Amino acid sequence: MDYRFSDAIANTPKSFIREILKLTQSDNIISFAGGLPNSALFPVDAIRHAAEHVLSRDGRNTLQYSTTEGHAPLRAWIAERYARHGMNVAPEQVLITNGSQQALDLLGKVFLNPGDAVALENPSYLGAIQAFRLFRPQFHSATLSTDGIDVAELQAVMRQHQCRFFYGIPNFQNPTGLSYSATTRQQLATMLQQEQQLMIEDDPYGALRFSGSSLPPVAALAPEQVVMLGSFSKVCAPGMRLGWMVAPAPVLAQLAVAKQAADLHSGYFSQRVLYQYLQDNNLDEHISQISHAYQQQQQAMVAALQQHLPPGIAHTTPEGGMFLWLTLPKHWSATDLFHIAVRHGVAFVPGEPFFADASQRHHLRMSYCTVDVATIHTGVQRLAAAMAEYAAQLPQHSKETQ
Amino acid sequence: MDYRFSDAIANTPKSFIREILKLTQSDNIISFAGGLPNSALFPVDAIRHAAEHVLSRDGRNTLQYSTTEGHAPLRAWIAERYARHGMNVAPEQVLITNGSQQALDLLGKVFLNPGDAVALENPSYLGAIQAFRLFRPQFHSATLSTDGIDVAELQAVMRQHQCRFFYGIPNFQNPTGLSYSATTRQQLATMLQQEQQLMIEDDPYGALRFSGSSLPPVAALAPEQVVMLGSFSKVCAPGMRLGWMVAPAPVLAQLAVAKQAADLHSGYFSQRVLYQYLQDNNLDEHISQISHAYQQQQQAMVAALQQHLPPGIAHTTPEGGMFLWLTLPKHWSATDLFHIAVRHGVAFVPGEPFFADASQRHHLRMSYCTVDVATIHTGVQRLAAAMAEYAAQLPQHSKETQ
Structure with missing residues (x-):
C-alpha cells in the first residue's frame, strides 16, 4: 500500500547521530560520540531501595494513573530547589515531562x-532542532562564543523575523560546552524584557559544574520571559525518563493541555521511585561525585588533546558538563574525518547537524563521560592518527568532494 | 507578558472530563465516571519482585538511555502474542509508547x-479526539451500532472527504462498550483494502473479554491497512505508562522518527521491570482474574440498572471491557442530569464530548471497574433518584435551556 505521510514528517530527515552511531557499535571502537552519562555513577542500590519502599508501602497507588502535571511532592521538591538561585517558583509552575x-x-x-x-x-x-522541526518553523541563529550568545545579534534576529522564542542552553552547552557569562545573562534578560520576547532556557547540565562559580539562570533575571527546562537524566538516571518545565502560569496551563493529549502523564511509577530516592538520599552529594569524576575525565581528555593533536586545532575547556567542542582548520570536513577515525577505532560526532541554518563543517563534539582515563588517552592518540591521515590526503580528497 | 500561543493549542478546549471530575472528588460521591482500572487487581508484589530483579542484576543498564523503538525482548514478546490471532508480526514492527x-x-x-x-x-x-485535535483535522463520523461501525457509511464518508485514516475501537469501545461483529470486521477489512485506506485499530480492552468468543482484529484481516494499538494499562498497570503500536514497516520507520523527537524513548526502567514481570508470571492468568472481577461488577450494575432505572432508558451489556453506555430519552440532557446526580452523591460521564461532529446530548458513560458490588447498587439507586428529580423538573427546565 502507498502510505501518505504528513508534510511535517516527510520533511524530517532521519537522525544523523542515530545513523552515525550505528557505525560505532563495535567493541573495538573507542567512542567519544555518545551523549550518555556514565552508568557506573548511577545510584543503583539507592533506587532499588526506593522502588522496594514505594511498592511495598503504596503499591496500588504507585501503579495507577495519575495527574497530568506530575506527582505533587516531586513538583514541590523541584520548585523548592530553585530557591538556591534566588527564584521563587511555585509547585504549580512545574510540569513533569519525559525528560527534557x-x-x-x-x-x-x-x-x-x-x-x-x-x-x-x-x-x-x-x-531541539529535531523536535522543533516537526512544527515546520524557520530557524534563525545568532553567534555563540566564549561569553555566550551574542545578545545584540540575537535581538536583531528576533526583531527581523518576529521569532516566537529563543532556545538556548546557558550552561555547558551541547554541543560546544560553552556557557554564558554573568554579563551576557543580564543583557539577555534585559533584552527579553524590553522586547517582550520568550526564551526556552534548557539546563540539563547546570548542576554538573566542576570549576568556576555558579551563575544565575536567565529565568531568575526575567521570570516572565523564560520557560526553564530541567532533567534528572544527567544527575540521577536517564532510564527513568523524567525531566520538568518551569513556566509562567498561563503558559503552564497550555502545556498541561498539550501534555494530556500527548500521553496523559509521565510514568507515575518512575516518579514515585525517583521522589522516594530524593527523600532518602542527598542529591547534591551524588552530583558532586559525578562532577568530580567528569572533571578527571575532562582533564585527561584536554591533556591528551594538547599532547597528541596537530597544531591548528582548537578546543573548548568547559567548567562543567559533558562535552568538548573541537574546531578544525576551516577547509576540513569533520564528517570526512569521522569515516577515517572509525577505521582507526575512534568515534566522535561531526558538528554539521548542530547548525540549523548556516552550516559549518569543521567542528566536532567529544564526550568524555563514559570513557575511563586510560582509554581516553588511547582514543585521542587514534584521533590524532586519523587526523594525520586525513590531512595527508586532503588535497586529493578536496577535489573529489567539491 | 502577553504570551502568543499556536493556533493549534489556542483552539484546543480544556478537557471536559478533567473539569467534570473535579466536581466528583468528594468522598461522599460514588463515582462511575472514572476510566481507571481497579487498583486492587494490580500485581503489586510481582512487580516489586521484578523491579528488585532487574535492579539487582542489571541496574546500570536498566537506568541508562535506551533505543527509541523500545526494549527488544519486550517488542518480541508483544509480536509473538499476536500469533494467537493468526497474525504474523515481526518484532521490528512494534514500537513501545507511553500508553496508547x-x-x-x-x-x-x-x-x-x-x-x-x-x-x-x-x-x-x-x-483520541483530543490527541488528533492538536493537528487541526476535520472530523467526520459514521454510525456505531450493536454490530459495530456501519461500513457502507464509513466508506462513503472516507471517499467524500478523502480521509487520512479511520480511527476505531472494535472491542468493548470506550465509551459505549460496543464491539464489531465478525461480519463487520471482514467487511471493514475488505473495504480498507479496496479503497487503499488506513485504519488505526485501538485495542486497549480486547483481552478483557468475559463472555462470548474472541474475534480477529481487523489488523489480522488487512495487515497492510491497519496500525494496531495496544496497552499494558488495563491488563497490568497504567502507572508504568507503557503501550505499543504494531505498524507496517514503512509506517513504523516514520513513527520512530516522530517518537525520537517526542521523548527519545519510553521509560526504560519501566520497560525492563514490565518485561521481567512478564517473564516471571502468567499474564493470561492475571487477565482472567481481572475479567472475572469486572464481570461480577458489570452484572451487578446491569441488575441494579434494570431494577431501579425508570422505563425508557436503554443500556449496552458488553461482553467485556470497562464501560456501559446509557441512552436516555431524546429530550434529556446528560450534562444537566450530571449536576443533579452529583447532588445525589453519584457521578458518571455525560456523553456529549465523545461526539466529535454531530453531537448528541442524551447519553452517558458508566464504569463499573473501581466500585464494589454493594456500592454499585447504592450508586445506581442514587442515579435513579437523580433521574426522577430531573424528569420531574424537565418541562420547566427544558424551557430554560432551549
Whole structure:
C-alpha cells in the first residue's frame, strides 16, 4: 500500500547521530560520540531501595494513573530547589515531562505555527532542532562564543523575523560546552524584557559544574520571559525518563493541555521511585561525585588533546558538563574525518547537524563521560592518527568532494 | 507578558472530563465516571519482585538511555502474542509508547496536515479526539451500532472527504462498550483494502473479554491497512505508562522518527521491570482474574440498572471491557442530569464530548471497574433518584435551556 505521510514528517530527515552511531557499535571502537552519562555513577542500590519502599508501602497507588502535571511532592521538591538561585517558583509552575526532550515537543505544540520563526544558538542542540522541526518553523541563529550568545545579534534576529522564542542552553552547552557569562545573562534578560520576547532556557547540565562559580539562570533575571527546562537524566538516571518545565502560569496551563493529549502523564511509577530516592538520599552529594569524576575525565581528555593533536586545532575547556567542542582548520570536513577515525577505532560526532541554518563543517563534539582515563588517552592518540591521515590526503580528497 | 500561543493549542478546549471530575472528588460521591482500572487487581508484589530483579542484576543498564523503538525482548514478546490471532508480526514492527495515548499523538504527527479529514466512530474515544485535535483535522463520523461501525457509511464518508485514516475501537469501545461483529470486521477489512485506506485499530480492552468468543482484529484481516494499538494499562498497570503500536514497516520507520523527537524513548526502567514481570508470571492468568472481577461488577450494575432505572432508558451489556453506555430519552440532557446526580452523591460521564461532529446530548458513560458490588447498587439507586428529580423538573427546565 502507498502510505501518505504528513508534510511535517516527510520533511524530517532521519537522525544523523542515530545513523552515525550505528557505525560505532563495535567493541573495538573507542567512542567519544555518545551523549550518555556514565552508568557506573548511577545510584543503583539507592533506587532499588526506593522502588522496594514505594511498592511495598503504596503499591496500588504507585501503579495507577495519575495527574497530568506530575506527582505533587516531586513538583514541590523541584520548585523548592530553585530557591538556591534566588527564584521563587511555585509547585504549580512545574510540569513533569519525559525528560527534557518531551518538553521541547510540548513547547513546539504550544507556541509554533507552521512557518513561525525560532531563534537558536549557532550551533544548537540537535535534539531541539529535531523536535522543533516537526512544527515546520524557520530557524534563525545568532553567534555563540566564549561569553555566550551574542545578545545584540540575537535581538536583531528576533526583531527581523518576529521569532516566537529563543532556545538556548546557558550552561555547558551541547554541543560546544560553552556557557554564558554573568554579563551576557543580564543583557539577555534585559533584552527579553524590553522586547517582550520568550526564551526556552534548557539546563540539563547546570548542576554538573566542576570549576568556576555558579551563575544565575536567565529565568531568575526575567521570570516572565523564560520557560526553564530541567532533567534528572544527567544527575540521577536517564532510564527513568523524567525531566520538568518551569513556566509562567498561563503558559503552564497550555502545556498541561498539550501534555494530556500527548500521553496523559509521565510514568507515575518512575516518579514515585525517583521522589522516594530524593527523600532518602542527598542529591547534591551524588552530583558532586559525578562532577568530580567528569572533571578527571575532562582533564585527561584536554591533556591528551594538547599532547597528541596537530597544531591548528582548537578546543573548548568547559567548567562543567559533558562535552568538548573541537574546531578544525576551516577547509576540513569533520564528517570526512569521522569515516577515517572509525577505521582507526575512534568515534566522535561531526558538528554539521548542530547548525540549523548556516552550516559549518569543521567542528566536532567529544564526550568524555563514559570513557575511563586510560582509554581516553588511547582514543585521542587514534584521533590524532586519523587526523594525520586525513590531512595527508586532503588535497586529493578536496577535489573529489567539491 | 502577553504570551502568543499556536493556533493549534489556542483552539484546543480544556478537557471536559478533567473539569467534570473535579466536581466528583468528594468522598461522599460514588463515582462511575472514572476510566481507571481497579487498583486492587494490580500485581503489586510481582512487580516489586521484578523491579528488585532487574535492579539487582542489571541496574546500570536498566537506568541508562535506551533505543527509541523500545526494549527488544519486550517488542518480541508483544509480536509473538499476536500469533494467537493468526497474525504474523515481526518484532521490528512494534514500537513501545507511553500508553496508547502517545501512539495517537505520534500518528497525528505522522499522518495529519492541518485540515486533513479523519473518520471516527460516532461516538468515539474522547482521548483520541483530543490527541488528533492538536493537528487541526476535520472530523467526520459514521454510525456505531450493536454490530459495530456501519461500513457502507464509513466508506462513503472516507471517499467524500478523502480521509487520512479511520480511527476505531472494535472491542468493548470506550465509551459505549460496543464491539464489531465478525461480519463487520471482514467487511471493514475488505473495504480498507479496496479503497487503499488506513485504519488505526485501538485495542486497549480486547483481552478483557468475559463472555462470548474472541474475534480477529481487523489488523489480522488487512495487515497492510491497519496500525494496531495496544496497552499494558488495563491488563497490568497504567502507572508504568507503557503501550505499543504494531505498524507496517514503512509506517513504523516514520513513527520512530516522530517518537525520537517526542521523548527519545519510553521509560526504560519501566520497560525492563514490565518485561521481567512478564517473564516471571502468567499474564493470561492475571487477565482472567481481572475479567472475572469486572464481570461480577458489570452484572451487578446491569441488575441494579434494570431494577431501579425508570422505563425508557436503554443500556449496552458488553461482553467485556470497562464501560456501559446509557441512552436516555431524546429530550434529556446528560450534562444537566450530571449536576443533579452529583447532588445525589453519584457521578458518571455525560456523553456529549465523545461526539466529535454531530453531537448528541442524551447519553452517558458508566464504569463499573473501581466500585464494589454493594456500592454499585447504592450508586445506581442514587442515579435513579437523580433521574426522577430531573424528569420531574424537565418541562420547566427544558424551557430554560432551549
